[in-house]
Amino acid sequence: MSDTKNWKFSHDVASKAEWTPGLREIFEYRDLGIKGGTKGDYVAHLVRHNGKKMKDDVQHWHVHDCTFQMVYVLNGWATFEYAGQGQKTIRKGDCINQIPGIPHREIACSEDFEVLEIVAPSDFKTRIVEAPAAQAAE
Template sequence: MSNTKDWAFSHDLATAAKWTPGLREIFEYRDLGIKDGTKGDYVAHLIRHNGKKTKDEVQQWHVHDCTFQLVYVLNGWATFEYAGQGQKTIRKGDCINQIPGIAHREIACSEDFEVFEIVAPANFKTRIVDAPQQQQAAE
C-alpha cells in the first residue's frame, strides 16, 4: 500500500461518466477515479448489467486476489453461491463484505442489476478454482 500522502484529490463527474467493458461480459463498468487518486491502493466503480445474455467465466467458481471487497447493491438483484455460506441473494440496499479469497460464483442476476464496489488493491487478479467440496443448503 502506498503512503496516503501520495494520494490525490479526485472529483468524478457523473456528466462525464465513461462506461467501459471489464471483467464481466454482461456488465459495463464506470471507474470513479479512486484507482488513480489512491495510486492503485483501491478501486471504486459502478457495475451495471448491459443487457447481454452470454454466460462467462465468472459464473464458474472463482476467487479474487484482493485484501478488501465491498459490494453495495444500487438496483436489482443477484444470486451468488459462496464457499461455506451457501447461496445468497443480494438486493437493492444490501451490502456484502466479500472476504479475501472466498470462492464464489454467480447463479443469476436481474437485467437491472447495478452495484457500487470498492476493492483493494485496484489491480486484483481473478482466478477460476475448483468447486468447494461441501456446500451449505441454499437460503
C-alpha cells in the same frame, strides 16, 4: 499499500461518466477515479448489466486475489453462492463484505442489476478455481 500522503483529491463527474467493458461480458464498468487518486491502492467502480444474455467465466467458481472487497447493491438483484455460506441473494440496499479469497460464483442476476464495488488493491486478479468440496456434489 502506498503512503496516503501521496494520494490525490479526485472528483468524478457523473455527467461525464464513461462506461467501458471490463471483467464480465454481461456488465459495463464506470471507474470513479479512486484508483488514480489512491495510486492503485483501491478501485471503486459502478458495475451494471449491459443487456447481453450470455454465460461467462465468473459464473464458474472463482476467487479474487485482493485484500478488501465491498459490494453495495444500487439496483436489481443477484444470487451468488459462497463457499461455506451457501446461496445469498443480494438486493437493492444490501451490502456484502466479500472476504479475501472466498470461492464464489454467480447463479443469476436481474437485467437492472447495478452495484458499487470497492476493491483493494486496484490491480486484483480473478482466478477460476475448483468447486469447494461441499458444493461439488450439488
